[in-house]
Amino acid sequence: MQEYVTSAVSLRKYPQGDLDGRYTLFTERFGRMTGKAKSSRKITSKLAPHLEPGTVLRVRFIEAHGTQIIDALKEGMAGISIINLQFLSMLLPEGQPEPGIWRMIAERSFSWRAAFAVLGWDPEDALCASCGTRKGMHFYIPRQEFFCDTCIRKLPLKTRESAVISLHVSL
Ligand SMILES: [Zn+2]
Known part of the structure; x- marks a missing residue:
């Protein structure tokens, strides 16, 4: 085998x-x-x-x-x-x-910013999928799209915690 x-x-x-x-x-x-x-x-x-x-x-x-x-x-x-x-x-x-x-x-150098670029969702050129502004820096996994600060907050908190990768979180 x-x-x-x-x-x-x-x-x-x-x-x-x-x-x-x-x-x-x-x-x-x-x-x-x-x-x-x-x-x-x-x-x-x-x-x-x-x-x-x-x-x-x-x-x-x-x-x-x-x-x-x-x-x-x-x-x-x-x-x-x-x-x-x-x-x-x-x-x-x-x-x-x-x-x-x-x-x-x-190499222990993982970052989402670099990972998204590798996977073909480059955050550098990302626009908010909802309002089109150039601040779309939250990736919503089920839709595989970026959303801006304002639009991502329209999702329930629970959804954000379990399905959103934020590239500029202040922790
Ligand atoms: Zn937006």
Whole structure:
């Protein structure tokens, strides 16, 4: 059976059944992929600590009844917050390598501004999709468009928190 090995960053984890886990990874060779790690939710799991979201790792997987993660080895942390990892998992295309994004993660230099340019939504030329002003610096993920300060505030707060990437937030 063919095995695949690649570097990756773990983006998200989901429970599956009682003991298994599913993980969405952004891999260097294959882009975004989701695989199952058997028994990863057992307290004795050797894989789980290496697959926590935010971890940069080497991963080994096979294709057998879906993608099965059979080995994982932590190499470090990506230094990207959990919410930004979730946004990345929403934006990255499935099964398509993105070398520009991978390089930023490997070099610990990830920024949304640069990532949007790589993915083809350059914020430098962005106009607000609603009113057309040149201050469209909030990316609304479900519509894949930028909105200005004023227009983005028309969305409910909960939606903004879960689906908007702001490029000039004052935290
Ligand atoms: Zn606007």
